Amino acid sequence: MWYFYNEFENEELESLINQINSVFTNIFSAVVFEYPNWMSRIKLKSDFEEFKGKFELSQPEEKEKLADAFSKNIQVENVCNMTVDPVSYEDLLNGSSEEFVRCISALKTIQGYLYDNLLKLKGLVEEVGTLKNYYEKFYDESIEYVCPFCGIGPMLTSKDQFREAFDHYLPRSKYPFVSLLRKNLFPICHTCNSTYKGDKNPRDHGKVFYPFMRDDNDCEPVFTIRTGVIENLEIASQHFQGEIETWNEVFAIKDRIKNFAEVNLSGWMSNVSEAVGIYNIDLETAKNAEIERCKSNKMQDHKFIKKAVLEAL
Structure with a gap:
């Protein structure tokens, strides 16, 4: 990268993500819990109930493997610097039971909903904002004129009607628990995103830049x-x-x-x-x-x- 993004606060979105991750943690811990109030009114709760039921029917070693995947995959910085190895859907499904296959299918439904639909719901838009609102803040806080990956492509500004797409640095098609995770979501230019990176997994190639790195960039x-x-x-x-x-x-x-x-x-x-x-x-x-x-x-x-x-x- 030619420059690193600045970390910035976004309490509303961060709180939402933390609540979602707490539901996963509670399911993995097999504790009695209540869903957040906002979740009880939308499809996401029934998706979680489906996932929870399939998870409880899975084998103990499968449950442990999935909880371990959650713990590892949310550590984006450590995944980038290769101190943590992420766990893919393929890793999870290798030699799995039929119930665990259904569990992972339910998990994929949740992961798709989180990014594609959640921040379009009226009540949450009013409280948390849309991904467009997040992009506007991201641009003002972190973007220096051009895409930090190529240094060539201009980035749509916070004043434009549209926004650049958010890239899932760790592809959400390959890894669970990364579809709505701030440190795995950042905008890059259309050419970098669609023409070059696509669905490539940077970790397949070795050590990668952590986009919010705090070190000085000397490239x-x-x-x-x-x-x-x-x-x-x-x-x-x-x-x-x-x-x-x-x-x-x-x-x-x-x-x-x-x-x-x-x-x-x-x-x-x-x-x-x-x-x-x-x-x-x-x-x-x-x-x-x-x-x-x-x-x-x-x-x-x-x-x-x-x-x-x-x-x-």
Whole structure:
């Protein structure tokens, strides 16, 4: 990633997610509990009752395996840094009983409903907001002009009528308990989401960026340019080499940045040449001045790419 998202508070949505996860925890713990009041009026309660009934009929080792999957899969940060291995639907269903197959089917119904339908219900919209409202807050708090994964695609703003799609970093088709989980939901541009990532599972490729990482991001493009031709691009970093490899495999970042730079190279060089004539300065001085201008708001107007190209000339 070229930059990390800022974590920000959203108490209403977080409270809703915590209540849902509490229901799962209570079912796994086999304790007597009451559903949240808002849940009693909607389909979700009957879906949970179906799941609960099938879970109780499953084998003890299957119950334990599913509770373990819940505990692990909600730890998105630890899954990303490879200190926790997530548990997939395939892992759960391997050698399972018929009742447990039905239990997992009921769980998939819940997971689909949580993301596709829950935040469209009138009562919850009034209290929690829609995913569009969440995107607006996300944009204002965390997004720096362009998609952090490619650094090229612009992101719809908080003022636009529509929003970018939220990506499930850990695919909800492969893993249970991640469909409505804030740390597994974040917006990326349409090209990254639909053309490159799709339903790919980043963890299949190794260590991955945790999108809300609190460390400093030192990823920088480094070009090799000879006689005005871009020959190579590498991504330099002291801390994230494993993550960079996965990032490139999933999103084809090196080729996309290199292609973008090739298309814009002549224009960026022309800007420098024009400055030589306008300000009556030498080429090196003009280039260095342009590099300095690229250091502020570096994601805006793709200045981080332009800076790297000029430094390689």
